[in-house]
Amino acid sequence: MLESILSYANDHAWAGWTLVGLLFAPPMLISLAQGERGISPIGTMLGWWALLLIVALLLA
Numbered sequence: 001m002l003e004s005i006l007s008y009a010n011d012h013a014w015a016g017w018t019l020v021g022l023l024f025a026p027p028m029l030i031s032l033a034q035g036e037r038g039i040s041p042i043g044t045m046l047g048w049w050a051l052l053l054i055v056a057l058l059l060a
Contacts, residue, residue, distance in 0.1 A: 002056065002060075005019070022052075023048075023049070023052070024045075026048055027041065027044045027045040027047070027048040027049075028041070028045075030044050030048070031044045031045075
């Protein structure tokens with residue numbers, strides 16, 4: 001499933017930007033809303049990626 005998603009994102013520019021936005025925009029917005037500064041948003045980003053990985057493993 002992941003292979004088909006990545007190949008589709010590779011073929012279509014808008015899908016690639018959407019995938020990148022899904023990986024980076026939500027944790028950045030969460031960090032901004034919580035007022036995190038400096039290096040602390042890294043934990044939020046790693047937590048978001050861990051959540052996406054867990055969901056992907058559950059769907060596989």
